[in-house]
Amino acid sequence: MFENLSDRLERSFKILKGEGKITEINVAETLKDVRRALLDADVNYKVAKSFTDTVKQKALGMNVLTAVKPSQLMVKIVHDELAELMGGKAAELKIEGRAGAPAIILMSGLQGSGKTTFSGKLAKMLKERNHKKPLLVACDVYRPAAIEQLKVVGETVGVPVYSEPDNKNVVEIANHAIQEAKSKANDVVIIDTAGRLAVDEEMMQEIETLKKAVNPNETLFVVDSMTGQDAVNTAKEFNDRLDFDGVILTKLDGDTRGGAALSIRTVVTKPIKFVGTGEKMEAIDVFYPERMADRILGMGDIVSLVERAQQQFDEEEAKKLEKKIRKNKFDFDDFMGQIQQIKKMGNIKDLAAMIPGVGKQIKDLDIDDNAFKGIEAIINSMTPKERANPDIINPSRRRRIAAGSGTKLDDVNRLMKQFEQTRKMMKMVTGLNSSKMAQMAAAMKMRGGMPKF
Template identity: 65%
Template sequence: MFESLSDRLEGAFKTLKGESKLTEINIAQSVKEIRRALVAADVNYKIAKEFTDKVKDKALGQENVLKAVRPGELMVKIVMDELVELMGGQAAGINLNGSPTVILIAGLQGSGKTTFSGKLSLFLKEKRKKKPLLVACDVYRPAAINQINVLGEQVGVPVYTEPENKNPVEIALKAIAHAQETNRDVVIVDTAGRLSIDEAMMKEIANIKEAIQPNETLFVVDSMTGQDAVNTAKAFNDVINYDGVVLTKLDGDTRGGAALSVKYTVGKPIKFVSTGEQMDTLDVFYPDRMAQRILGMGDIVSFVEKAQEQFDEEEAKRLEKKIKRNKLDFNDFLSQIYQIRKMGDLKSLMKMIPGMNKMTRDLDIDDKALNRVEAIIQSMTPQERENPEVLNMSRKKRIAMGCGQTMDDINRFIKQFDQMRKFMHKMSKTPGMGGMPGAGMPKKGFRRK
């Protein structure tokens, strides 16, 4: 996401390369390129103009700054501060006060409302320790009820449906009563969408909101629609006065105009962003972290948070003991693969590491590398997994046939695993040093484009 914008902004900062200080001339040149970058990212020209005017005013106020600070670095800092402010300043929390808390989901058809509802229920269940109930109030789309039932089963959250009832207000009210009876503390109401804004749709969503009096109303918008997403968000807000915006499909939008413009245009914060099809790909929106990503600084805080979510202290202690004894086996390696998978896809994770964003663009990082490793290990017997030393030629041939890999693949993986194990054992003897089983990833999963 934001790759085009990041590249163009980087080009704008390069106009200051070689300059000893900020001047009115080089500031004007850099600001002009920044404005072009924003417009190309589908940011409304008026917003881009106002943004760059603020950047220019701040930069002009820094003309006599200490020479130890490079002009390009200073401009990056100014732009970052303004980007954070443009996107809302700070993360906006979700209101979970209520007994039960009622959350109304609105948006156009195809924006990802139902999928978001499922993701939100999983988020609240796992990260907020809530007991959510999903409610199917889309009475028009034939597959809507089936979809939300599938998602509910996938994330382990019950779904309230009334397939024969065509009155969404009635369904929502009964669902809330059902949640109270079954001790469900959050009710997520998924409503119907349309292919475009129409009077009937607006009236229906307004009636539902008036009837159920939700604690939180979220508008879901497809970020890939760019400036149209912002216009739609404004039209909905004029009718239902929602509390926050959810941007879906952000991984498919390399421009990012919607993320940059919606807070300014609508006056409502972005509360969540969704970046994939998997149900655990929902993140709280942090303006400062997003600004860092846009400027190619990575997002190490989010990376650490994802790692901490998967961290198991007891498992870590067990692995540490095995590493010190040089007894790490394939079962341990497989458990680490599962933890990496839970954090997200490899390329997205690497982009969060400062300095890695640009490097990963030149790499075709193949998540299937993990599948190949998993297939190799699962083709082993329990004895072979626990005792890598027993793997002789005949066993390797059987494993290769079982997982569909070549003997070269098997030998390469076993060699890398052995090297990794020896390295980690050696590092474990050095105070304060350690290792990570994932370091043994087969190199064939990474190739230059």
């Protein structure tokens, strides 16, 4: 996501390198290139023009300090304006019910935009991060197997699903679900609706009627960011009818140019509240405009990286692990646990790109998310005793492990050597810093030094 835009913007700023001051001529040349970069990223033309006009006005109105180069100043102005373009600050989700009733979230959008999957992601996030007790409601009564799909999603995230397979009246289903939520003490109701086109009057009337009937705390519009500028146009049409509260951008991990993320806030004047960054149920992020601006300009997003780590690393488990490390008792069971936690944090390349300066270095590298499979195969081929006592794994055991895992003896030897080096390093790091992030950093170090299969 945004890789091409980031490259183009970086090239644009190079126009100012070597310049002693900002002038109308060099600013105009730079912003002409910036405008082209935004248009290539599928940003709305009016939005791109307004954006560059604002940047130009601010750039020419500022005095360049001797300690700040013109190109650096331009990056700062573009960064701030990008953040403002995308909403300025994160928008909160209203999840507190009215007068003892559960909070109601109504999902809307086109078919195939990812509403059902995102409903599950949102339910999981509210359950784990906000300690809510959500209920998913199946109000897509048209698409074959839609109810079953939501049930599978609900089972995956551990959230109950309310459905009435023989009822086609979505208002009745939703109202019955709300009563069910009250009786079962569910404090958030997430209503998954059928995908519809803005030109389908009957379907649009149905969701308008549903919204009036349930009076939701939040009406969210889910849009596939892969559709680019069409996503913005569709959002405007839906907003004119539904007056929704916020936008959800899905598939931001795909080969998207990012224009929807940059344009949609201006066109519909509604905030982007969440983004979907992968297929896993953990792949949901609150949308922070400033952090997104950081990533677009290649500055990384270390805050989001830390937050993802904190969500996955249990404090009690971290303390137990620290004690084992101090006693040099870190074993392959612990190692496997660390791998599973890192995998839950998301796409490896996406995580690495959050580290300032790293994204640019790895953009052309093919980092396979299945790279853990060879390591897991080797560890799973060990006996429980071997995993708990790595020191007993002698040459004959290594040959057996290699044969059992379908890898080479050299792969097993390399992993054993690196595991021992990592164990020593972790003990040293823990002695310096006993925080949870020490374990995360050490685990990430392991990932970087793993053998390739």
